[in-house]
Amino acid sequence: MSGNIKIYKYKTLGNVAVRLRDDLNNHHFVLLFAYNGTGKTRLSMEFKDQSKKRKKNPVTDTLYYNAFTEDLFHWNNDLENDTERHLMINRNSRFFKGFRELALEEKIFTFLERYADFDFRIDYENWTIVFSKQVKNPKYKPETEELEYIIQNHIKVSRGEENIFIWCIFLAICELAIDDAESYSWVKNIYIDDPISSLDDNNTIAVASDLAQLLKKGKDKVKVVISSHHSLFFNVMYNELRNIEHKSHFLHKNGPEGYILRATDDTPFFHHVAVLTELKKVSTTQKVNTYHFNMLRSILEKTSTFFGYDEFSKCIYGIDDDVLFSRALNLLSHGKYSIYQPVEMNEDNKELFNRILNAFLDKFEFQLPEILA
Numbered sequence: 001m002s003g004n005i006k007i008y009k010y011k012t013l014g015n016v017a018v019r020l021r022d023d024l025n026n027h028h029f030v031l032l033f034a035y036n037g038t039g040k041t042r043l044s045m046e047f048k049d050q051s052k053k054r055k056k057n058p059v060t061d062t063l064y065y066n067a068f069t070e071d072l073f074h075w076n077n078d079l080e081n082d083t084e085r086h087l088m089i090n091r092n093s094r095f096f097k098g099f100r101e102l103a104l105e106e107k108i109f110t111f112l113e114r115y116a117d118f119d120f121r122i123d124y125e126n127w128t129i130v131f132s133k134q135v136k137n138p139k140y141k142p143e144t145e146e147l148e149y150i151i152q153n154h155i156k157v158s159r160g161e162e163n164i165f166i167w168c169i170f171l172a173i174c175e176l177a178i179d180d181a182e183s184y185s186w187v188k189n190i191y192i193d194d195p196i197s198s199l200d201d202n203n204t205i206a207v208a209s210d211l212a213q214l215l216k217k218g219k220d221k222v223k224v225v226i227s228s229h230h231s232l233f234f235n236v237m238y239n240e241l242r243n244i245e246h247k248s249h250f251l252h253k254n255g256p257e258g259y260i261l262r263a264t265d266d267t268p269f270f271h272h273v274a275v276l277t278e279l280k281k282v283s284t285t286q287k288v289n290t291y292h293f294n295m296l297r298s299i300l301e302k303t304s305t306f307f308g309y310d311e312f313s314k315c316i317y318g319i320d321d322d323v324l325f326s327r328a329l330n331l332l333s334h335g336k337y338s339i340y341q342p343v344e345m346n347e348d349n350k351e352l353f354n355r356i357l358n359a360f361l362d363k364f365e366f367q368l369p370e371i372l373a
Contacts, residue, residue: 290345
């Protein structure tokens with residue numbers, strides 16, 4: 001990476017949102033990489049609200065996808081009869097303004113069939129969605145007239161299937177905004193925050209590729225911000241959009257001082273390098289918390305997989321105290337330590353952490369960029 005990396009400091013997420021809007025004045029897309037807990041969802045809402053502040057208008061110009069989008073849907077599980085399960089829609093949201101008039105089922109299904117094998121039906125009178133799936137008929141036998149497969153209605157789809165369904169609704173609405181549908185003529189910007197929760201790597205790549213194709217189609221109609229903590233999704237989006245005018249940043253907390261935006265215009269930011277840089281920083285400052293052992297073990301596991309080893313300890317084999325280091329990582333990384341409730345390690349464990357990290361970095365010689373000013 002270049003030695004002249006651009007680093008910008010901001011006091012609040014509101015200031016970051018202003019910067020992102022300014023970026024969109026001269027670019028089609030902004031890509032943002034940030035860890036969970038940095039404030040990505042809050043940033044998306046700050047971005048949405050900026051248009052209200054600028055134009056003194058209670059109506060936003062931004063169609064957004066984030067955790068709040070998923071909250072527009074909730075389940076009625078029919079606890080009394082356990083048969084008529086359906087997903088309920090918050091009809092009062094502007095998100096659904098064109099639903100009834102535009103009959104979105106076909107558009108939604110065009111996206112959905114790429115990722116899932118269930119069907120759905122929207123009831124516009126009651127604002128509910130019923131799911132169905134083709135299943136093996138338990139009564140079927142070759143010598144009978146029973147069908148081999150039947151349709152099972154009112155099914156409860158999994159959380160991952162629900163998320164991908166909501167995502168497909170969002171894609172259908174994005175397509176309408178790009179195609180100048182009157183109901184979504186207010187959309188000037190699209191803000192997408194972490195759309196790939198609960199997806200495996202194959203589906204993550206598929207979602208990123210499909211999204212990129214749609215956004216390329218609409219690059220002259222709407223401006224787009226995409227934020228994610230998922231390194232694979234971020235890198236696929238970066239490579240898909242790299243030949244179109246865009247800005248790319250790494251967003252990082254700057255302690256009590258606010259936030260840092262680090263330009264990543266030359267190359268996408270790789271997750272393992274970012275994590276190693278963070279671990280090196282806590283090692284230097286002696287702010288080693290319980291969950292940092294989990295992070296370190298995760299890096300060793302990824303490195304071992306890359307080199308074809310069958311266990312993470314193989315990538316520290318041969319260094320001094322490798323057996324001790326392996327046992328320590330096994331023991332100290334098994335706790336479910338939360339990044340949101342950190343507990344500082346005792347001095348002996350801090351020293352052990354530093355020795356393992358430094359031995360690993362000495363062996364593999366990663367080039368770690370300066371993320372923080």
